[in-house]
Amino acid sequence: MNVRADARERRNAIVDAARAVFTERGHDAPLDAVAELAKVGIATLYRNFPTREDLVTAVAVATLTDVREAADIALTAMSTDPTNAWHTLVDRLVELRLGALIPALVERSFTELAPEVLAVREVTKSKMTATIGAAQSAGLVRADLQPLEFVMALAKLTRPQIELSDEAMPNLVPRLVAVFMAGLRPDGTDLPV
Structure with a gap:
């Protein structure tokens, strides 16, 4: 090497x-x-x-890049198996644990983020918008779903729940995500956990 x-x-x-x-x-x-x-x-x-800010910026870029890549994979797979592509995307975003990372990424307003973060965010937003559009066309999600509200909702649902132990509420995050995803469906039907 x-x-x-x-x-x-x-x-x-x-x-x-x-x-x-x-x-x-x-x-x-x-x-x-x-x-x-x-x-x-x-x-x-x-x-x-x-500086810590330099490291936080690098983490933001890496996280947004992972989100974009997950959306890109899902968008490609939408043409052959939209349901599986959508579930795989959601699973990947949950796995990224955005809720734990968002405070580090948006400590200030979006307009104050480093230029490299803003650039990656725009590309990621574009890819996520296209992927959500494909999911909407496939009838998997509501027509009024916006990319930012989708990502922010997943971030809220996956943030660390320090006040609740896994013993008190087993599978809390998967259950919350399943309820959220069911609410996004045009018909409101439940999705498997």
Whole structure:
């Protein structure tokens, strides 16, 4: 592996670790926890991301890129199996745990986000709009569903529920997502959990 590829791999490991730490501990978690999970020294973290804001920006770009890629895969699959494509998209967005990451991504207003985040957000929004349009055409979701409200609702449903243990409310997130998805259907029928 060449030096450039090694540096890129290390940078990606830091971003992946930051996503995991922010998901579990919040976006104000100590950066040494990120460095530890990424298996790099804190100095290496700061060489790659001089400020917390730089790291949050990288996490935002990575997360939005993952959302866009999931929407792209779903959009391609809509032509052959729209129901499965839609379910796969929702499952992937839930897996990304957007609810835990959104506070780090939108701590301020959307207009204050870094230019690279805004650029990726626009491409992601366009792809999500097309995918939702395909789901609407297939009769899977209501005609008035907007991309931002869809993503934000999933984010709200998947945010950490620290006040409830899994023992008290088993399968809470999948159940909430299933109820939400049923509400999006034009006919209101329930979807399997």
